[in-house]
Amino acid sequence: MHSTNYIIRFILILTAFVAVVLAFLSTGLKPIHDRNEALYNKRAILEALGTQLDNSDQKLDNNKILEIFNNQIQQQAIDAKGNLVDESAIKSKGYPSGLPEDIDMAKEEKLPLADRIYPVYIYTKSNGEKIYIVSVRGKGLWDAIWGNIAIKDDLRTIAGVSFDHKGETPGLGAEIKDNASWKQQFVGKTFEDKEGHFTSVKVVKGGAKNDINEVDGISGATITGEGVNKMLNSGLAVYIPYFNHVEKK
Amino acid sequence: MEETKVVEKKSGGLKFGKAEKRLLTDPLSENNPITVQVLGICSALAVTTGVKNALVMAVAVTAVTALSNFFTSLMRNTIPKQVRLIVQLIIIAFLVTVVELTLKAVSFDSYKQLSVFIGLIITNCIVMGRLEAFAMSNTPWRSFLDGIGNGLGYGIILIIVAAVREFFGKGSFFNYKIIGNTSEYLINTTESSWLGWYSNNNLMVLFPSAMFVIAIIIWIHRSYNKNLVDIS
Numbered sequence A: 001m002h003s004t005n006y007i008i009r010f011i012l013i014l015t016a017f018v019a020v021v022l023a024f025l026s027t028g029l030k031p032i033h034d035r036n037e038a039l040y041n042k043r044a045i046l047e048a049l050g051t052q053l054d055n056s057d058q059k060l061d062n063n064k065i066l067e068i069f070n071n072q073i074q075q076q077a078i079d080a081k082g083n084l085v086d087e088s089a090i091k092s093k094g095y096p097s098g099l100p101e102d103i104d105m106a107k108e109e110k111l112p113l114a115d116r117i118y119p120v121y122i123y124t125k126s127n128g129e130k131i132y133i134v135s136v137r138g139k140g141l142w143d144a145i146w147g148n149i150a151i152k153d154d155l156r157t158i159a160g161v162s163f164d165h166k167g168e169t170p171g172l173g174a175e176i177k178d179n180a181s182w183k184q185q186f187v188g189k190t191f192e193d194k195e196g197h198f199t200s201v202k203v204v205k206g207g208a209k210n211d212i213n214e215v216d217g218i219s220g221a222t223i224t225g226e227g228v229n230k231m232l233n234s235g236l237a238v239y240i241p242y243f244n245h246v247e248k249k
Numbered sequence B: 001m002e003e004t005k006v007v008e009k010k011s012g013g014l015k016f017g018k019a020e021k022r023l024l025t026d027p028l029s030e031n032n033p034i035t036v037q038v039l040g041i042c043s044a045l046a047v048t049t050g051v052k053n054a055l056v057m058a059v060a061v062t063a064v065t066a067l068s069n070f071f072t073s074l075m076r077n078t079i080p081k082q083v084r085l086i087v088q089l090i091i092i093a094f095l096v097t098v099v100e101l102t103l104k105a106v107s108f109d110s111y112k113q114l115s116v117f118i119g120l121i122i123t124n125c126i127v128m129g130r131l132e133a134f135a136m137s138n139t140p141w142r143s144f145l146d147g148i149g150n151g152l153g154y155g156i157i158l159i160i161v162a163a164v165r166e167f168f169g170k171g172s173f174f175n176y177k178i179i180g181n182t183s184e185y186l187i188n189t190t191e192s193s194w195l196g197w198y199s200n201n202n203l204m205v206l207f208p209s210a211m212f213v214i215a216i217i218i219w220i221h222r223s224y225n226k227n228l229v230d231i232s
Helices: A004-047 A062-071 A087-092 A105-109 A180-184 A222-237 A240-248 B018-028 B041-046 B051-074 B081-106 B108-114 B116-123 B125-133 B140-170 B183-188 B207-224
Strands: A073-079 A117-124 A130-139 A144-151 A158-165 A202-204 A214-216
Touching: A004 A062, A004 A144, A004 A158, A004 B081, A004 B108, A062 A073, A105 A117, A105 A130, A130 A222, A144 A222, A158 A180, A202 A222, B018 B140, B041 B116, B041 B140, B041 B207, B051 B081, B051 B108, B051 B116, B051 B125, B051 B140, B081 B108, B081 B116, B081 B125, B108 B116, B116 B125, B125 B140, B140 B207
Parallel strands: A202 A214
Antiparallel strands: A073 A117, A117 A130, A130 A144, A144 A158
């Protein structure tokens, strides 16, 4: 049997040692972690473009992603009224880099609507056509879901989508991320009716009734599908003022 | 259930004889952590939807069992008996965090996919089970081998289960499409590809299928090895 004194000393020394090593490792690897995280998000943004991406048949490696982001993507941040937000304003919102790509949608979600800022990415194709990519965020069955929606330059038609989720069920809700043919259904759908009213794009249980703004739901993932509906409805709506501004120019 | 020898060898050294070899090979079949000891089932259900995930998980668990066995064994004579479980937990938690930080830097995609399950290696019964049963009473070298053996025994079952589930659930192996149509195929053409009639079995992607697959593996394993059958 060891004395209490010995036990306390043993535990304290061990814990201190472990804490110091982990702290060093964590700070040392942080730049690599941040770079990986940024690349992961950039890839998700480009994946929304789908076949609209120049050379979309080629594999998207890390250098290519950075190259596209440097040369073909213009980043903007907007507020809920659709006005552009400049770099210093982004910085004052608590994003030290001042880059729209660093805007944390989860953090913005908690603010009142008037205080939120949203990122917009404008991709210029080699033929000069512009594609707008917007970010949306919502709730699935188990946890958060989010995505990027690419919109053609008529600002009404979807060019492609990419979704991601925190904890949807594999094979059911997780299909919103994994199932390419399901995501393909969104291409060409429009979120405005003929009179110019915002209608959003809907995931419909039991199959789409029209091919203008409805897509088939995933069997076994009704609630995730409803989550996607809500996310698109509120997520796209906040960008409508911005689209109107762009159109007027 | 445990048949580990509590004999302490006087000569430390990096001897690799028959006994040491058994430490490596025993957990692969006779004393497999999953099929015989039925430990670590939780993560075996969760990360076996694809072979790649299973492989990363197997490597991570092997690293943690081997190193935690090694470090615990190094300190086994100084660890106060009253708080040995806490000390073991500190060692395991430390190593799991190291593995998590490394994976996040090396393979971010796997880190994202395995997400919470890397952190949950801490609660994997195999790791602590080996520390209590083996490392506390054996030399560092033997403990290290025992950790590697148990990690591999866990990993091999994980990969078999994942191969079955990925093949029937997604029609692929290691993300390489084998049967059924790829989703690109469904988008671009209407013709069917080779074996395109196969439609993915969604049940195989869900957790319950891992139970079935593990149960079938246990069944086959025991029908070949009568020693494992409980007569009591």
